[in-house]
Amino acid sequence: MIGVYFITDPDAPQPVADQALAAARGGARLIQLRDKHASDQDMAAQARALMPALEKLGAKLVINDRVEVACVVKAHGLHVGQGDGDPREIRRRIGPDMLLGLSVDCKAQLCRIPRATVSYLGVGPVRATATKPDHAPPLGFERLERVVAAAGYPCVAIGGLGQGDAAAVRSAGAVGICFVSAISRSSDPEAATRVLCAEWSA
Ligand SMILES: Cc1ncc(COP(=O)(O)OP(=O)(O)O)c(N)n1
Numbered sequence: 001m002i003g004v005y006f007i008t009d010p011d012a013p014q015p016v017a018d019q020a021l022a023a024a025r026g027g028a029r030l031i032q033l034r035d036k037h038a039s040d041q042d043m044a045a046q047a048r049a050l051m052p053a054l055e056k057l058g059a060k061l062v063i064n065d066r067v068e069v070a071c072v073v074k075a076h077g078l079h080v081g082q083g084d085g086d087p088r089e090i091r092r093r094i095g096p097d098m099l100l101g102l103s104v105d106c107k108a109q110l111c112r113i114p115r116a117t118v119s120y121l122g123v124g125p126v127r128a129t130a131t132k133p134d135h136a137p138p139l140g141f142e143r144l145e146r147v148v149a150a151a152g153y154p155c156v157a158i159g160g161l162g163q164g165d166a167a168a169v170r171s172a173g174a175v176g177i178c179f180v181s182a183i184s185r186s187s188d189p190e191a192a193t194r195v196l197c198a199e200w201s202a
């Protein structure tokens, strides 16, 4: 069970490091560092600074998109999308032990996943979201359930999710629920994460 998974938001009021630590203190077990504009060097420095503190809090750090950064900092995980490269080649580069997440936005993408490469799937967006302006058409909860049922991999739901959604995501069969703005844009990200974790565990 993955549980609550937080992705950092460089456009939110609080610094990314504060968001990540607050989410981990609030109970998120996976924290993804996502910044479309940071240099690899800045991303690696941010990751190196965060990893020991996150580990102490029982959380793992996942790098978004940047295979090289994930390798250099020996991150716990890497998350890539459909357009971010061949998962088999990415698995070869990161080695057998690092978590590898892959985004899926429809059932048709499932049969193209190379066997024994991916650790989990990020399925969504469930709803439309301003956090990712280039997102695929929203799935809704019914199609989420159908994708999860057909996946054959542990799935986390993502996109437009917030308080009140955990029960529907769990009943769709997902093993985790992923948030950006529900945590990053809260006035108290740690407290917001606690509420989301309590809902997930209820
Ligand atoms: C857990 C999780 N699921 C999906 C995504 C989206 O990844 P991607 O499609 O590569 O889009 P970007 O995040 O790179 O804009 C994700 N990051 N995390």
Ligand SMILES: Cc1ncsc1CCOP(=O)(O)O
Pocket: 007, 124, 125, 128, 129, 130, 131, 132, 135, 158, 159, 160, 161, 178, 179, 180, 181, 182
């Ligand atoms: C990165 C990503 N991939 C699909 S939707 C999304 C953003 C989700 O952000 P929010 O939780 O604020 O809707």
Ligand SMILES: [Mg+2]
Pocket: 064, 065, 079, 080, 081, 084
């Ligand atoms: Mg990507």
